[in-house]
Amino acid sequence: MDYVIETFGLTKSFSDMWGREKVLAVDSLDLRIKKNEVFGLLGPNGSGKTTTIKMLLGLLNPTAGNSLILGGRSSDPKISSHVGFLPEESYLYRYLSARETLDFYGRLFALPAKVRKARIEALLDMVGLKAVANRAVGTFSKGMARRIGLAQALINDPEVLILDEPTTGLDPLGTRQIKDVILKLKERGKTILLCSHLLADVEDVCDRIAILYGGRIQSQGEVQQLLRQADKRQITTGPVTEETLEKIKQIIAADSSEFEVSSPMEKLETFFIKTVSDAQKQQRKTSGAINSAKIGDFLAAGAVPQKQDNILDKLVSKSKPKSKQEETAETQKTKDTKETTQQPEPDRELLGRLTHKDKEAEPDQVTKKTNARREKQSEPEKKEPNKDILQQLTNPGDKTKQRKDKDSESNE
Amino acid sequence: MSKIFAVATNTIRQALRLKIAVAFIILLGILLPLMGSVMVGDGTLQGRLQTFVSYGLSLTTLLLSMLTIIISIYTLTSDVAQRQIYTVITKPIRRWQLIAGKLLGVILLNAALLTLFAALIYGITIYIPGFVDAPPDEIARANVEFFTARDGIKPLQTDISDQVRQEFERRRSADEIPDEVLINPRLRQREMDSIRESLRLRERSASSGHSLTWDFRNVQPADPEQNIYIRFKYQVSDDPPEGMIHSRWQIGDIRQMQAGRPETPIYRTERSDSIRVSHEIAVPADAIADDGYLGVRFISSPQNRTVVMFPTDEGIEVLYKAGEFASNYFRAILLIFIRLVFLAVLGIMAATFLSFPVAILLCLVVFLTSIASGFIIEAIGFFATDSVERLYDFTIKPLIYMLPRFDTANPSEYLIPARLIRWSLIGEMAGIMIGVKALILLLLAILIFSYRELAKIVV
Numbered sequence: 001m002d003y004v005i006e007t008f009g010l011t012k013s014f015s016d017m018w019g020r021e022k023v024l025a026v027d028s029l030d031l032r033i034k035k036n037e038v039f040g041l042l043g044p045n046g047s048g049k050t051t052t053i054k055m056l057l058g059l060l061n062p063t064a065g066n067s068l069i070l071g072g073r074s075s076d077p078k079i080s081s082h083v084g085f086l087p088e089e090s091y092l093y094r095y096l097s098a099r100e101t102l103d104f105y106g107r108l109f110a111l112p113a114k115v116r117k118a119r120i121e122a123l124l125d126m127v128g129l130k131a132v133a134n135r136a137v138g139t140f141s142k143g144m145a146r147r148i149g150l151a152q153a154l155i156n157d158p159e160v161l162i163l164d165e166p167t168t169g170l171d172p173l174g175t176r177q178i179k180d181v182i183l184k185l186k187e188r189g190k191t192i193l194l195c196s197h198l199l200a201d202v203e204d205v206c207d208r209i210a211i212l213y214g215g216r217i218q219s220q221g222e223v224q225q226l227l228r229q230a231d232k233r234q235i236t237t238g239p240v241t242e243e244t245l246e247k248i249k250q251i252i253a254a255d256s257s258e259f260e261v262s263s264p265m266e267k268l269e270t271f272f273i274k275t276v277s278d279a280q281k282q283q284r285k286t287s288g289a290i291n292s293a294k295i296g297d298f299l300a301a302g303a304v305p306q307k308q309d310n311i312l313d314k315l316v317s318k319s320k321p322k323s324k325q326e327e328t329a330e331t332q333k334t335k336d337t338k339e340t341t342q343q344p345e346p347d348r349e350l351l352g353r354l355t356h357k358d359k360e361a362e363p364d365q366v367t368k369k370t371n372a373r374r375e376k377q378s379e380p381e382k383k384e385p386n387k388d389i390l391q392q393l394t395n396p397g398d399k400t401k402q403r404k405d406k407d408s409e410s411n412e
Numbered sequence: 413m414s415k416i417f418a419v420a421t422n423t424i425r426q427a428l429r430l431k432i433a434v435a436f437i438i439l440l441g442i443l444l445p446l447m448g449s450v451m452v453g454d455g456t457l458q459g460r461l462q463t464f465v466s467y468g469l470s471l472t473t474l475l476l477s478m479l480t481i482i483i484s485i486y487t488l489t490s491d492v493a494q495r496q497i498y499t500v501i502t503k504p505i506r507r508w509q510l511i512a513g514k515l516l517g518v519i520l521l522n523a524a525l526l527t528l529f530a531a532l533i534y535g536i537t538i539y540i541p542g543f544v545d546a547p548p549d550e551i552a553r554a555n556v557e558f559f560t561a562r563d564g565i566k567p568l569q570t571d572i573s574d575q576v577r578q579e580f581e582r583r584r585s586a587d588e589i590p591d592e593v594l595i596n597p598r599l600r601q602r603e604m605d606s607i608r609e610s611l612r613l614r615e616r617s618a619s620s621g622h623s624l625t626w627d628f629r630n631v632q633p634a635d636p637e638q639n640i641y642i643r644f645k646y647q648v649s650d651d652p653p654e655g656m657i658h659s660r661w662q663i664g665d666i667r668q669m670q671a672g673r674p675e676t677p678i679y680r681t682e683r684s685d686s687i688r689v690s691h692e693i694a695v696p697a698d699a700i701a702d703d704g705y706l707g708v709r710f711i712s713s714p715q716n717r718t719v720v721m722f723p724t725d726e727g728i729e730v731l732y733k734a735g736e737f738a739s740n741y742f743r744a745i746l747l748i749f750i751r752l753v754f755l756a757v758l759g760i761m762a763a764t765f766l767s768f769p770v771a772i773l774l775c776l777v778v779f780l781t782s783i784a785s786g787f788i789i790e791a792i793g794f795f796a797t798d799s800v801e802r803l804y805d806f807t808i809k810p811l812i813y814m815l816p817r818f819d820t821a822n823p824s825e826y827l828i829p830a831r832l833i834r835w836s837l838i839g840e841m842a843g844i845m846i847g848v849k850a851l852i853l854l855l856l857a858i859l860i861f862s863y864r865e866l867a868k869i870v871v
Contacts, residue, residue, distance in 0.1 A: 077504030107418035
């Protein structure tokens, strides 16, 4: 099997002024990324993801070990002409317009003028910046700069695309678009290395992932396999009435085997956190932030332990800590099934929430599916959580993640 | 090559976005015409022209030098600091190509700006005679002493090592030399040098009533119809009344004078000239003998009551027309350009491993030292004691020799006395400053940049 990206014992340590080793950012990393694979490199902040990418691209020199892209050194123009790279922030020349920016990068690839012009227009169209193509990119918002960054990475129609946190600063539509681009490129036989801590993004597009902590791979494999929980069972049904549900319970109690049964999926999030906290328990050194999973008292006030790991559920049942205990494992599984069997769903949800259309329908659905006991909830209580969702959408990132972390932590 | 050019064009855009570049351009655009109309020099047309060209070129050179240093450093350090380098260097471009592109951009910008300002200064210079409505005799003088390019010949120096040795022996037998000097070869050499200096000084000094004679060989003016010029400068032991020296001069084939029947004319003149300033005596070119010989005799008037000395460098010289002002001016601009190219390479080199402020500091130190490099070499050599001198020989001296010698190729020093800038000088400067020194710096820059980690350590 030919690997597109390979690292052999890749190590990077940073030393202080006196040459004493201070930090081991990447520790004998062995990555093998196959052709036509979407590979996700995950890890908490400071786990060595970006350092790995910088070494792959020759921006940092490895302390030990080496790396190959397409079987060669990334500094070789023959290799780098087939590589696309989007750094963690789009570092652009502020004085160039969007079109000039792409033209400049096109020239660095020595693309013929005709090809260059055609590609620039196509890319501007794709990232939705055609209308502002003649404006200096210094005036662009972060998301717009990100889009130019993506266009820049694609101008050479790369065989290998290396994306460092591609969705930061992007709106949900832009996020969706990046994922679509990734999937489309995969269809066309390209290889993509994606580095992110936005787990939902990774889960949607990646074939294989590796979770880094303290510069070492803690876990790696195919997403589907990693998330499968073989010791549990999950029942998938269509819409069912309360009576049916009761009946199902009875039937299960009587141990019937008429139902469609499959292995339930663990959320990537839970898996990720489990892996990282395992590593923390082993007291592995990290140069990055160490999440304590605690939230400041003033923030946590009124929060209650939750069984679910879904924000929506948590929000809906927020004011009802007691009912949670009544919840059966079965109902949760039903919900999980819904999540995992319909993969593109989360994004439609996001879009819907943005456009305020499915806003009401979403929690309703969950309520209905989880249990009749939720019917007791009054209308105002339902609206409260929805506002919260919007807030979270407008402040993406840490806040949402922290909540999620907390949820899953309490879950265990 | 197209990649290098893409980087170069981007560098020029980047430089023009720097407000300082635009500020310098506007500043020069206003100052140069202003200087042309305001500066009068010593009041004559020639003085006015000399002052304007000298200050105009110096100002342009200074500002462009600063600009070159700033831009060449900024273009690389800002790319690294603001991390645009991440997306550039990961494209199929070699690191040396990036360096070459940056350098090419700075040099092209320099060439454009230098052409612009050189043309502006030239235009104003040509326009000044008409503008000030100068009298015809001043215009005529400016034409032969400023709007021209003259070559110069210095008098033949005789070998005096025998006299030096004799004098040393005389002093030794007279017990004037301390023993330690005799033992220490270094001190001995210094003693010999000082004897040589005093003998040379005696050669070019004349007390009142005495005369000095110089021989010039291979004097071959391009146009025998034109005048030749004896350019001289006095120094004195005691200031004469009113600072004037009275003298008689004989210029021509002095050898024949001794024979009694000169075949070529000998020109005689009596003058009164101020001290410490250069003067010129115009003589028809037929004073030169057929074999290219020219003799010049200076007779100090008895009323001077001081010893008159002619300084070593600019004491006396024969000048004659050897080219046109326009082409000479062009070569002067080339000298400036060579200097800017060197500074661009220096800036890029400093930027490959230093941050913006540190690199600027380093380059300014080199730049300022280079302007005075001749003085510094002399000063350190003079003050160094025996043990320090040895240390100095192996440390600072080679470093200083690596510096560009901006003071030896100052274009104003050629254009003001309308002195010809030979192509050989251009070639020599280009060869040493670009072909050797800048090339070493460039290779160093590429070497450092190739192995340098361009990403910041972020953990």
